[in-house]
Amino acid sequence: MELKKLSEHIWYMPFEEKRDRPNLGYVKGDKMSLAVDAGHSEAHIREFYDLLQKEGLPLPFLTVLTHWHWDHTFAMHAVNGFTLANQTTNDYLLECIKKIEANGPDVFLNMHDSIRKEYSGGKEMIVVPADIIYEGDITIDLGGCTVKLLQTQAPHTDDSTLVYVCEDKTLFVGDSTCPEFPNGAKDKNLAERLADKIRSTGAVTCVEGHWQPVETEDTLNDLLS
Numbered sequence: 001m002e003l004k005k006l007s008e009h010i011w012y013m014p015f016e017e018k019r020d021r022p023n024l025g026y027v028k029g030d031k032m033s034l035a036v037d038a039g040h041s042e043a044h045i046r047e048f049y050d051l052l053q054k055e056g057l058p059l060p061f062l063t064v065l066t067h068w069h070w071d072h073t074f075a076m077h078a079v080n081g082f083t084l085a086n087q088t089t090n091d092y093l094l095e096c097i098k099k100i101e102a103n104g105p106d107v108f109l110n111m112h113d114s115i116r117k118e119y120s121g122g123k124e125m126i127v128v129p130a131d132i133i134y135e136g137d138i139t140i141d142l143g144g145c146t147v148k149l150l151q152t153q154a155p156h157t158d159d160s161t162l163v164y165v166c167e168d169k170t171l172f173v174g175d176s177t178c179p180e181f182p183n184g185a186k187d188k189n190l191a192e193r194l195a196d197k198i199r200s201t202g203a204v205t206c207v208e209g210h211w212q213p214v215e216t217e218d219t220l221n222d223l224l225s
Contacts, residue, residue: 003051006205006213007168009145011057012036013048015210020071020114022209024048025172027165028057029142035060036163036172037209038083039075040118042126049080062140064149065130066174066209067157068092069181070108070115077126085130086151088159096127152197155180155190164201171203175210177223191223198223 003026005011013024021044025036039045049059059080065073068089076083076093085093099107105125109116119125140147146166154160154176163172176194179186198206198220206219 001047001051003055006207007165007170009142009168010165010170011052011055012207012213013051014212017210018114019044019118020112020210021118022071022175023172023207023211025163025207026052026057026060027142027145027147029145031141031143032061033058034140034142034147035063035079036207037066037072037174038063038079040071040115041123042075042078043123044118045075045078064147064161064163065089066161066163066172066176067159068096069157069175070096071118072174072209074125074127076130077128082131084132084134084149086149086159086161087133087135089161090130090133092159093127093129097129100125100127148201150197150201152176152194153190154194155186157181160194162197162201164203169202169204170207170213171198171201171205171216172207173198173209173219175208177208177219195220195223 003011011026015023021040027034061081063079063083065085137150148164150162152160156175156178160176203216206216207213
């Protein structure tokens with residue numbers, strides 16, 4: 001695995017299908033850096049950090065979440081700096097903690113083979129809430145690079161956040177464009193509302209959770225198909 005540079009301020013560690021690992025984004029400003037999503041496990045985030053250090057990039061001061069699903073959040077306990085989540089995402093994480101406390105990690109391990117592969121060898125599953133919780137949209141100045149966190153309606157989950165890197169005209173959409181979890185339906189009205197939100201950013205490039213970066217029009221065509 002290698003770290004890929006996407007634009008002036010953006011790098012990412014590519015997704016992996018076998019363990020259902022999503023793209024992990026990295027945005028570097030003059031004052032601080034930010035990561036998009038926390039990863040599936042501590043092993044996942046450590047691999048990401050090793051790649052950043054190999055490139056001489058500082059570890060992220062902030063890590064923002066696109067939504068609550070385990071492959072994007074269960075390494076939060078191991079991230080550098082602070083984590084940010086919208087209120088709904090954080091509420092879901094608190095539910096995850098309660099489920100594991102009550103029933104153990106099997107409640108997630110039994111859901112899919114990719115989770116069992118990620119946590120093979122008896123790796124411990126640790127879930128924590130976010131350090132910073134917000135509602136609505138917020139703007140973060142990294143120093144010469146502005147990042148906007150945009151809560152949105154979306155067909156995949158009801159806690160989706162888009163991460164827009166303004167100067168690079170790049171939008172991290174997480175899994176928001178995917179069908180609803182877990183039954184696989186894609187609500188047409190929610191897809192159209194998400195499409196409007198994506199268009200409103202003026203993004204040229206979209207980074208989906210489990211696909212290579214593409215032109216925004218490609219993401220919209222897939223979302224609305």
